[in-house]
Amino acid sequence: EPEVTQTPSHQVTQMGQEVILRCVPISNHLYFYWYRQILGQKVEFLVSFYNNEISEKSEIFDDQFSVERPDGSNFTLKIRSTKLEDSAMYFCALSPSTYTEAFFGQGTRLTVV
Amino acid sequence: DAKTTQPNSMESNEEEPVHLPCNHSTISGTDYIHWYRQLPSQGPEYVIHGLTSNVNNRMASLAIAEDRKSSTLILHRATLRDAAVYYCILRDVVRGGNKLVFGAGTILRVKS
Numbered sequence: 001e002p003e004v005t006q007t008p009s010h011q012v013t014q015m016g017q018e019v020i021l022r023c024v025p026i027s028n029h030l031y032f033y034w035y036r037q038i039l040g041q042k043v044e045f046l047v048s049f050y051n052n053e054i055s056e057k058s059e060i061f062d063d064q065f066s067v068e069r070p071d072g073s074n075f076t077l078k079i080r081s082t083k084l085e086d087s088a089m090y091f092c093a094l095s096p097s098t099y100t101e102a103f104f105g106q107g108t109r110l111t112v113v
Numbered sequence: 114d115a116k117t118t119q120p121n122s123m124e125s126n127e128e129e130p131v132h133l134p135c136n137h138s139t140i141s142g143t144d145y146i147h148w149y150r151q152l153p154s155q156g157p158e159y160v161i162h163g164l165t166s167n168v169n170n171r172m173a174s175l176a177i178a179e180d181r182k183s184s185t186l187i188l189h190r191a192t193l194r195d196a197a198v199y200y201c202i203l204r205d206v207v208r209g210g211n212k213l214v215f216g217a218g219t220i221l222r223v224k225s
Binding site: 031033035042043044045048050055056089091093095098099100101102103104105106107 | 145147149151155156157158159162200204206207211212213214215216217218
């Protein structure tokens with residue numbers, strides 16, 4: 001069983017709409033991350049989250065993006081008003097500690113039309 | 114963010130060992146050396162990581178230079194399923210949100 005499950009696997013949305021991507025950890029993790037990968041490009045860091053707050057974010061992670069763990073379990077990424085250039089694979093990653101490996105989900109393919 | 118340098122691509126024959134090199138001359142004392150791989154249309158997958166000593170697991174071995182400025186991922190017997198992009202990443206356990214920063218990686222092609 002994978003350490004982390006992402007839902008949905010694929011989402012198509014209209015430009016300007018809000019989307020919420022979800023990440024469900026199987027076991028206890030302390031460190032949470034979101035990454036994205038535009039087709040044909042490298043995996044890009046978006047944000048890291050620890051102890052219920054953002055510990056670091058990249059330039060990509062602007063005011064249109066937000067993250068939270070509303071129920072202490074699911075970890076979500078919200079994009080408030082999607083743009084065409086937000087189309088990408090979004091990966092959630094989890095880590096029990098900074099000294100161990102990170103577990104990546106299988107990703108959500110977001111298509112903005 | 115500490116950077117790594119890897120060859121763009123490598124090719125191997127099936128059933129033969131593969132040595133994937135990585136240079137990280139600016140590594141700091143709090144950086145762990147991580148290797149991940151990404152198969153086509155999948156998320157990154159953990160392979161192995163270490164700090165100073167060589168490491169072995171069921172997937173691979175990691176050889177770390179004594180000065181820690183380079184490392185080599187060793188796949189002992191490559192299979193077609195090992196064809197992927199392999200990323201060598203330095204993860205700071207203290208600073209920088211402990212994030213993994215991906216470069217372009219090495220595309221490994223395995224010939225049957």
